């Protein structure tokens with residue numbers, strides 16, 4: 348039997364009223380946000396965070412500060428000679444170059460208004476750098492807090508998250524922070540995957556600058572992501588964008604693998620734009636060393652098994668990856684390998700005799716580059732050009 352119209356109207360209005368009741372009135376939401384902001388202002392003395400300049404991971408650093416720590420992120424402008432000089436002047440001569448770069452970046456960030464510095468530590472001396480840099484910067488008169496990832500790692504991931512994240516934000520919702528940390532890891536994986544494609548193909552673009560423009564678009568889009576869904580979507584679109592770039596790639600191009608130290612082999616400021624210099628010569632560049640392979644998916648014993656003819660023990664922070672990658676490139680018939688390290692990097696100095704053996708066994712040339720704060724662009728260009736010519740002649744002869 349059909350219901351009278353008045354009854355239908357009654358049911359409709361009840362549903363509407365109940366539905367509206369589930370949504371908090373906007374006035375209350377505003378009050379809550381204002382209360383939170385007041386609480387934050389009172390309890391968070393420190394609210395602006397900065398990382399040091401490192402490779403192409405800036406969007407992930409931004410995401411971490413804003414989405415995990417719930418603080419503002421201070422992006423650093425392009426590095427200048429002054430940033431490096433401040434770092435070098437306030438460091439011991441004997442410390443490795445990344446220490447000087449990081450110290451200079453931190454001083455610059457503090458001058459620009461940061462009050463939280465983030466040091467992610469590392470598996471070598473880098474693990475002690477945070478404390479040392481903190482005390483140097485305090486002696487220089489700065490007031491700030493240092494979020495040092497090297498602290499609390501012995502407490503497991505959750506213990507670490509509590510200790511480290513609560514240093515900055517005492518009210519942090521740890522489970523929520525952990526979910527967002529997972530998204531940071533996803534962003535890093537995607538950035539590395541985009542970079543791999545860029546390195547392998549950027550040297551063969553038909554229209555100069557196409558890959559750099561696509562790369563900038565991808566980085567800008569990554570900087571706007573708010574969650575893992577955004578990150579995955581930006582990655583898919585960025586990959587499509589790069590894949591659509593017209594290429595003029597020979598069937599058998601010169602292929603070079605870059606191995607070495609965590610900063611110098613990846614970070615373009617530390618290695619004086621090695622990636623760009625190689626791509627400008629028309630080289631297909633590969634680099635197994637990145638954050639994903641060194642931290643997120645790192646399995647040192649497995650890697651060592653792959654290079655068991657050359658390695659018995661774990662020799663240091665990036666040593667196993669350096670040797671395993673060089674061996675892999677040699678076995679896959681790469682034309683050459685470049686080993687890039689900072690001056691004073693003991694673990695990578697130890698790798699050199701092993702790399703010489705790989706080079707001898709596979710008849711694959713290896714160029715050894717050592718960088719310090721005085722390394723010049725011109726000297727590097729000359730060495731790279733000579734290396735390229737030698738590889739090209741060798742390839743020609745082998746035909």
Ligand code: SF4
Pocket residue numbers: 443444445446469471472473608609610664665689691692693694695
């Ligand atoms: S890997 Fe070498 S250069 Fe890099 S921070 Fe460690 S010791 Fe220094």
